[in-house]
Amino acid sequence: MNYDVIIIGAGPGGIFSAYELLHKTQGLRIAVFELGNPLEKRHCPIDGVRVKNCIHCPTCAIMNGFGGAGAFSDGKYNITNQFGGTLHQHIGKTEALELMAYVDKINLENGGAGTKLYSTANTAIKTLCLQNKLHLLDASVRHLGTDKNYVVLENLYRLMKDRVDFYFNTPVETVRQSENGYTVTTKRGEFFAKYCIISVGRSGSKWMERVSHEMKIPTLSNRVDIGVRVELPAAIFAHLTDELYESKIVYRTEKCQDLVRTFCMNPHGAVVSENTNGIVTVNGHSYEDPEKHTENTNFALLVAKHFSHPFTDSTGYAESIARLSNMLGGGVMVQRFGDLIRGQRSTPSRIAESFTTPTLAATPGDLSLVIPKRILDGIIEMIYALDKIAPGTANDDTLLYGVEVKFYNMEVELDEKLETLYPNLFVIGDGSGVTHSLSHASASGVHVARTIASRLNTAD
Numbered sequence: 001m002n003y004d005v006i007i008i009g010a011g012p013g014g015i016f017s018a019y020e021l022l023h024k025t026q027g028l029r030i031a032v033f034e035l036g037n038p039l040e041k042r043h044c045p046i047d048g049v050r051v052k053n054c055i056h057c058p059t060c061a062i063m064n065g066f067g068g069a070g071a072f073s074d075g076k077y078n079i080t081n082q083f084g085g086t087l088h089q090h091i092g093k094t095e096a097l098e099l100m101a102y103v104d105k106i107n108l109e110n111g112g113a114g115t116k117l118y119s120t121a122n123t124a125i126k127t128l129c130l131q132n133k134l135h136l137l138d139a140s141v142r143h144l145g146t147d148k149n150y151v152v153l154e155n156l157y158r159l160m161k162d163r164v165d166f167y168f169n170t171p172v173e174t175v176r177q178s179e180n181g182y183t184v185t186t187k188r189g190e191f192f193a194k195y196c197i198i199s200v201g202r203s204g205s206k207w208m209e210r211v212s213h214e215m216k217i218p219t220l221s222n223r224v225d226i227g228v229r230v231e232l233p234a235a236i237f238a239h240l241t242d243e244l245y246e247s248k249i250v251y252r253t254e255k256c257q258d259l260v261r262t263f264c265m266n267p268h269g270a271v272v273s274e275n276t277n278g279i280v281t282v283n284g285h286s287y288e289d290p291e292k293h294t295e296n297t298n299f300a301l302l303v304a305k306h307f308s309h310p311f312t313d314s315t316g317y318a319e320s321i322a323r324l325s326n327m328l329g330g331g332v333m334v335q336r337f338g339d340l341i342r343g344q345r346s347t348p349s350r351i352a353e354s355f356t357t358p359t360l361a362a363t364p365g366d367l368s369l370v371i372p373k374r375i376l377d378g379i380i381e382m383i384y385a386l387d388k389i390a391p392g393t394a395n396d397d398t399l400l401y402g403v404e405v406k407f408y409n410m411e412v413e414l415d416e417k418l419e420t421l422y423p424n425l426f427v428i429g430d431g432s433g434v435t436h437s438l439s440h441a442s443a444s445g446v447h448v449a450r451t452i453a454s455r456l457n458t459a460d
């Protein structure tokens with residue numbers, strides 16, 4: 001079957017490629033292949049009662065399907081070049097910011113109206129951080145919330161479904177260059193298009209590695225972030241979250257000079273588990289709707305690990321650590337900060353006695369048996385540093401869930417158009433290793449769609 005453009009993956013990258021192609025062209029035949037379900041059929045079986053832990057579904061409802069990994073995310077849409085990816089290194093800082101603002105506008109037009117845009121500009125919190133050896137990164141952040149984010153996705157799908165052929169439950173198996181285009185194979189047969197956009201996200205990392213290898217597309221892989229998710233009473237961080245919603249704060253450890261940072265802050269949110277390639281790690285989200293708010297705030301504390309020659313398998317390293325926590329805890333493990341400091345494991349009774357009620361039913365355990373000492377020391381140092389700007393962070397009852405891992409896909413060699421060495425074969429979003437966020441992934445989709453549209457219009 002022939003198309004003009006084939007898009008592999010219906011996460012934010014794929015969705016915004018399709019959206020912008022429809023916006024900039026007429027009568028284009030577009031196919032989107034997605035290994036997961038349509039949005040309304042995405043249901044994670046974990047209900048905290050009958051199913052408490054990940055049961056390793058064939059496709060993970062949290063990670064796969066229309067909306068991609070972002071579908072049930074907190075919908076924190078960060079407009080910044082300081083984190084969330086390195087898109088600006090390819091397309092330039094100004095264009096990257098313009099595209100993120102453009103996607104934000106589309107989100108608002110499609111159900112996100114009324115949501116708040118927070119900003120770090122002129123905040124006194126920056127000074128408070130600096131006085132305590134902490135560094136607050138600059139950003140504007142739109143908090144769509146898990147609920148509104150879902151509505152935006154529903155509306156975008158409705159807008160596109162009659163003009164784009166969506167193939168759900170249809171993983172693309174192989175991609176190969178054929179005469180004047182690309183052929184992809186799926187269980188429904190072979191499909192051809194002149195233009196091919198690969199947007200397979202984090203869950204498609206192994207697939208992307210294989211395809212890059214088969215097509216001899218150069219890649220680079222040397223980074224992974226490892227840490228824990230911290231959960232504490234929302235009141236402790238309220239002065240930060242009320243003003244900024246999400247604060248990205250970086251700390252350099254005194255002991256090893258490692259960088260530890262806060263990541264994915266969810267005021268009044270919930271901690272969740274996530275399954276990537278069969279490995280269960282921890283994450284978090286929160287709702288915009290006050291009725292769904294919890295008493296707690298959660299955020300990750302991550303330490304970046306860069307490897308150099310001869311080691312290249314940074315993902316394998318982090319997976320081994322996550323596997324260890326899965327082995328000991330059967331999934332995600334939780335420990336009180338006080339127990340960690342005293343060198344004792346948390347037990348179900350210690351967690352039950354805690355003044356902070358966990359929002360995820362994780363297995364009480366000992367994170368020091370899982371996380372490498374250097375990384376754990378860095379996290380402990382940062383908790384004490386955060387305690388100075390948010391007193392109470394280092395309380396005994398602060399909960400630490402492990403392991404949170406931020407896998408960075410190996411970076412695919414791409415030019416400023418996000419095009420591979422093969423003409424008209426583009427790789428975007430988290431699957432390219434260039435982006436790590438909703439905003440950067442979406443913006444990369446728009447960027448590539450505009451390139452294709454201009455090539456098509458020139459050819460006309």
Ligand SMILES: Cc1cc2nc3c(=O)[nH]c(=O)nc-3n(C[C@H](O)[C@H](O)[C@H](O)COP(=O)(O)OP(=O)(O)OC[C@H]3O[C@@H](n4cnc5c(N)ncnc54)[C@H](O)[C@@H]3O)c2cc1C
Nearest residue numbers: 009011012013035064068069073076172201204429430438
């Ligand atoms: C719980 C959670 C919360 C998050 N919260 C935030 C947040 O608040 N803010 C933020 O900026 N980021 C957040 N993120 C990260 C964000 O969701 C991702 O950065 C973003 O979704 C990346 O978009 P993408 O399109 O590149 O990839 P993805 O969203 O991962 O989409 C890729 C899609 O490709 C499909 N796919 C994979 N392989 C194939 C194949 N072979 N054939 C067909 N389809 C395939 C997958 O099923 C998936 O649906 C969160 C992630 C998670 C898991």
